[in-house]
Amino acid sequence: MVDVAITVANGTVRGLSEGTTTLHAKVGAVEAQATLEVIPRAHQELVALDRxxxxxxxxxxxxxxxxxxxxxxxxxxxxxxxxxxxxxxxxxxxxxxxxxxxxxxxxxxxxxxxxxxxxxxxxxxxxxxxxxx
Known part of the structure; x- marks a missing residue:
């Protein structure tokens, strides 16, 4: 796993560099985690969903x-x-x-x-x- 630079503001996560990281969140006794991968030119890989x-x-x-x-x-x-x-x-x-x-x-x-x-x-x-x- 290559660490990625990210920022978090008002609940929005923004990737600043390519790579992968794990996001951790905790509210009271409830915890969750998710993997975040930032890839180059992600907007070019999107496809129409009219299906x-x-x-x-x-x-x-x-x-x-x-x-x-x-x-x-x-x-x-x-x-x-x-x-x-x-x-x-x-x-x-x-x-x-x-x-x-x-x-x-x-x-x-x-x-x-x-x-x-x-x-x-x-x-x-x-x-x-x-x-x-």
Missing amino acids: RYHVAASVGDNTFGVGLPSVEHAGAGIVYGVGTGNTAGASLVEATGGEGLVFDVVGPIINWLAVMRVDGMDFDAVLAAAKTW
Whole structure:
């Protein structure tokens, strides 16, 4: 791992040089960490997202059971928590008009989010492919 120079201001992390580092955050007794990689010319590697996607997600927490978490895309529900415990769900979503994939995450816990491009695939083929995740 090559250390990278970064700045943090108002919750926004900005890479100042190429490399990789681990971000650590702590609020009270809750801790989290994530790897950050700064790559050159990242804007040149972006692609248009005007496509169909299979999106699956899991929300909730077996320990705390706080709130009713959910993940939505353009107002359509992908998964809704129903109280304590983990809940998973999946949906086909369409990214159009250059809006890309923007998800609304409600509540304190999202366990995972998986996205797979499915242009040209029927729903049964998408579900079969999703089982390989």
